[in-house]
Amino acid sequence: MHDHPILGQVALGYSPVIDRQHAVVATRLTVFPEHPDASGDVEQLLAAVESVWPAASEGAAAELSLGLRPLQPGSARPAATLQPVSLNLAGERLLADVLAAPPRPQVMVEVPAFLAAEPRLAVLLQAYAEAGGTLLIKGRPLAELPQSVLAAFAFAIVDHDAEPAGHALDGLAVLRAGARTMGAVDAALQRGAVATLGWPSEEPVARGSRQGVPPDVQVVLQLIQGVDREEPVARLESVLKRDPTLGFRLLRYLNSPAFGLSVEISSFGHALMMLGYQRLKRWLALLLASSSRSVAAKPLMYEAVRRGLLMEELARGSGDPEMRGEMFICGVFSLLDQLLQQPMADLLKAVPVPERVRQALIDEAGPFQPYIDLVRAIEQESVFDIREGAEQLLLAQGEVNRAVLAALAAARALD
Secondary structure, eight states: OOOOOGGGSSEEEEEEEOOOOOOOOOEEEEEEEESOOOOOOHHHHHHOOOOOOOOOOOOHHTTTEEEEEEEEEEEOOOOOOOOOOEEEOOSHHHHHHHSSSSSOOTTEEEEEHHHOOOOOOOOHHHHHTTTTHHHEEOOOOOSOOOOOHHOOOSSEEEEETSOOGGGGTOOOOOEOOOSSSSHHHHHHHHHOEEEESSOOOOOOTTTOEEEEEEEHHHHHHHHHHHHTTTOHHHHHHHHTTTTTHHHHHHHHTTTTTTTOOOOOOOOOOOHHHHHHHHHHOOOHHHHHTTOOOOOOGGGHHHHHHHHHHHHHHHHHGGOHHHHHHHHHHHHHHTHHHHHHHHHHHHHHHOOOOHHHIIIIIIISSSSTHHHHHHHHHHHHOOOOHHHHHHHTTOHHHHHHHHHHHHHHHHHEEEE
C-alpha cells in the first residue's frame, strides 16, 4: 500500500488542523526532502498521499463538507473549503514540481510567503488555482502581493504570536499556527482564525489534582483490571453493562475496517473468544483514552490514537506481537494524564500496564522511550530529531515513513 521508493528519499511529519468545534478537520503532512533543492518523483509522492487520503472516499467526503467564508465582508472571493490533507513541502524544487502536477481535490498545498512573491512562481500558482487546486500562503509577505497572485490563495497560515494578518492578506481565511494548549487554541479562534494548526498537547496537569474519576472511566478501568486478571466472561460483561454506551463504542472499534476482522463481533464475549485477553487489552486502552467527554479533548484523542498506531507500526519489523501490543498501549497512554487530568503516576496505580510501558510513561526510560521520542519528533515536524531518532533505532527512513502512512490510514479507518 505504501511501497513507494520516494519514501526512502524524504522525511515525514504531521500535525492537525483544529476547527471552532475543536474537531480535527484536516491533517498537515510535512515533507522534508534529503536536501532543500532536491526533487523527486512527485507522482509517487502524491500516490502515497492518496493511499491515506483518497480523492473520493466516504471519509474524505465528510471532511470536505467544511465551508469557510472569507474574513472580509463584501469580498468577491468564493467560499474556501478545507481539504483533508495539507502538504507542507520543505523544498523549493519539490514544491514547484507539485504545483506543476494536476491538483488533487483532497489536497491543499502550502506556499511560503517569500516564494509567493517571486514572479517565476506566480504562473504556477495561478495555473494551479485555476485548475481547481487549493493553496495556502504561509507567513506574511514582505510587500503587498499582486492581486492576481493573492487571488490564487484560499487561506493564510499566520503564527499564533504574530499580529493580525493586515492588508497584505485581506480576504483570506486565517489559520493560526503554534497554539500549544487548548486555551491558546480558543484565544486564536476568538481573534478571528477559522482554525488552528498544531498540537495543543502541552496542557499542564495539576500535580495535586485529586478530582474524582468519572463513572464511565471507572467502568473501563475495572474492565482493564478484569482482563488483566483473565476473569470469566460473565463477570466482565456484568461490569460493561453498567454503561451500555461503552459496549457500543467497543464493538464499533472492533468492527472498524482498521481492525481487519473477517467476521462481525457481536458481543464482548464474542470479542474475547476471537481475540483472547491479551489482544483485547489494546482496544480497552483505546476505549479508556477516548473516555473523556470534554469537547477540548478531541485533539488529544486524535493524537493518542495515532501515537498508539504509529508506535505499533514502528515495531512491526521486530516480529514480536507482544511488543507491538505493548507499544500500542504505550503510545495511547502517553497522553492519558492530559486526557483525564490526573497525574500519570496516580493513573497507573489503577491501570495495570507492562513494565516496559511503565518505564516509558513514569521514568521516561526503558526500551520504548526512543520510540516515543521519535513519534514526538514526527508530530513536531522536527526533521533533525526525526532523522536522529530513526538512526538511533536503526530504522531506515523509508521504514519510518511507511509506518507513518500506515498509522494515519488505520486511524482514518477508526475515525
